[in-house]
Amino acid sequence: MALMPVADALAAILAGAEPLPEELIALDEAHHRVLARDLAARRTQPPQAMSAMDGYAIRGGDATAPGTRLRVIGEVAAGRPIDRALSEGEAIRIFTGGVVPAGADTVVIQEDCSRDGDVVILNEPAKFGRHIRPAGIDFNEGDVLLRQGARLSDRDLALAASMNHPLLPLRRRPRVALLATGDELLMPGATPGPGQILYSNGYALHALARDEGAETFDLGIAADTLDATTAAIRRARAEQADILVTTGGASAGDHDMVMRSLQAEGVEMAFWKIAMRPGKPMMHGRLGAMRVIGLPGNPVSSYVCAYLFMVPLIRALSGRSDVAHCRELAVLGQDLPANDSREDYLRAALSFDDSGRLVATPVQRQDSSLLGYLSKAQALLIRPALAPAAKAGSPCSILKLPL
Numbered sequence: 001m002a003l004m005p006v007a008d009a010l011a012a013i014l015a016g017a018e019p020l021p022e023e024l025i026a027l028d029e030a031h032h033r034v035l036a037r038d039l040a041a042r043r044t045q046p047p048q049a050m051s052a053m054d055g056y057a058i059r060g061g062d063a064t065a066p067g068t069r070l071r072v073i074g075e076v077a078a079g080r081p082i083d084r085a086l087s088e089g090e091a092i093r094i095f096t097g098g099v100v101p102a103g104a105d106t107v108v109i110q111e112d113c114s115r116d117g118d119v120v121i122l123n124e125p126a127k128f129g130r131h132i133r134p135a136g137i138d139f140n141e142g143d144v145l146l147r148q149g150a151r152l153s154d155r156d157l158a159l160a161a162s163m164n165h166p167l168l169p170l171r172r173r174p175r176v177a178l179l180a181t182g183d184e185l186l187m188p189g190a191t192p193g194p195g196q197i198l199y200s201n202g203y204a205l206h207a208l209a210r211d212e213g214a215e216t217f218d219l220g221i222a223a224d225t226l227d228a229t230t231a232a233i234r235r236a237r238a239e240q241a242d243i244l245v246t247t248g249g250a251s252a253g254d255h256d257m258v259m260r261s262l263q264a265e266g267v268e269m270a271f272w273k274i275a276m277r278p279g280k281p282m283m284h285g286r287l288g289a290m291r292v293i294g295l296p297g298n299p300v301s302s303y304v305c306a307y308l309f310m311v312p313l314i315r316a317l318s319g320r321s322d323v324a325h326c327r328e329l330a331v332l333g334q335d336l337p338a339n340d341s342r343e344d345y346l347r348a349a350l351s352f353d354d355s356g357r358l359v360a361t362p363v364q365r366q367d368s369s370l371l372g373y374l375s376k377a378q379a380l381l382i383r384p385a386l387a388p389a390a391k392a393g394s395p396c397s398i399l400k401l402p403l
């Protein structure tokens, strides 16, 4: 198969990726989940005009001169309204969050008043309408404040509560199964023998997928045999994974079993090998409802490909309206040579120059096995295929990596 351009590969992965079914979830479980429908307010907020301060509710027209004396006829605290209306020459003691009584149109703060028994004396003329929050100044019943496809922030949860939605219609979270392959891999904490290395890729991939709202489960490390890899693919299906992510065994070596096992299980391959660096030997296919992303084993390649392809797929299945990564503009921190025909995603550190411009500087080594350098990078600097040489200070596109 020919190398596929990155944009075409992403389009193939996202083709037909419809949002998963909706479910009703309690508000305190809804952080970072995705709304399945527009959400309209079930009430008006504030429901009545309310005082923004502790002081006295008055009629502004009564208090245009300093020294005005008004008779205090009652008290309103938050949650304890009064059913008496204010008449000329009267005031009502009011506290923050109290419902402004009928007839009042202004609140004077207590610091600007003196009290003499049941009389309040205004030290300064009142400013008409001050310190009152009108009914509905935040929102009105029926207002759509949260949109289908929104990933709910912490502030959105407070807003939904205020709109009186204890349960929210959310998309089911995608289930992502992670399978590592490789006879040489050992879990951290073990003492590697000759040629053995520690399993690392999955830690970043689980975290990345969960950060994007997926539920993840681990299929462990399969030996480099057709049987072991095939058995793990079957387990992913049995566990009803929406996405199976494999790492390693993706290239052309005698021990690279992933492609063969996927095909033996009936996966329809959409592509194998992309015109990008890192991550050329990446594959994608489908087995029924399960989508498979076969990532290269090199740790940097697996992470960069997961970031570029797995994340948008998780977002699409989650029903998010913002599926694509957001490219940002920066300037190059150093000269770069012309690029070849593979789109390059250089790992880059970010800083600001004296004029406040964002500067992206590739980390010193770009080999796709180097986790130390990946961890130093805050962004991917995109070099399009066949990009000409570029000087330090010239504009470039970046994708910021998660913190």
Ligand SMILES: Nc1nc2c(c(=O)[nH]1)N[C@H]1C(S)=C(S)[C@@H](COP(=O)(O)OP(=O)(O)OC[C@H]3O[C@@H](n4cnc5c(N)ncnc54)[C@H](O)[C@@H]3O)O[C@H]1N2
Pocket (backbone or CB within 6 Å): 180, 181, 182, 184, 185, 197, 198, 199, 200, 201, 202, 247, 248, 249, 250, 251, 252, 253, 256, 278, 279, 280, 281, 295, 296, 297, 298, 299, 301, 368
């Ligand atoms: N003849 C060719 N050889 C290679 C090609 C090619 O096109 N033709 N592509 C190269 C590129 S580019 C990459 S990237 C790698 C990817 O190969 P595989 O996906 O088959 O990966 P492995 O060989 O299984 O592993 C590569 C490397 O990464 C280590 N690894 C694997 N899994 C993990 C893990 N979970 N945690 C940590 N490290 C892992 C593995 O031990 C190897 O060192 O192929 C090139 N070869």
Ligand code: MOO
Pocket (backbone or CB within 6 Å): 276, 277, 278, 279, 280, 281, 296, 298, 300, 301, 368
């Ligand atoms: O794609 Mo490989 O990731 O260039 O090393």
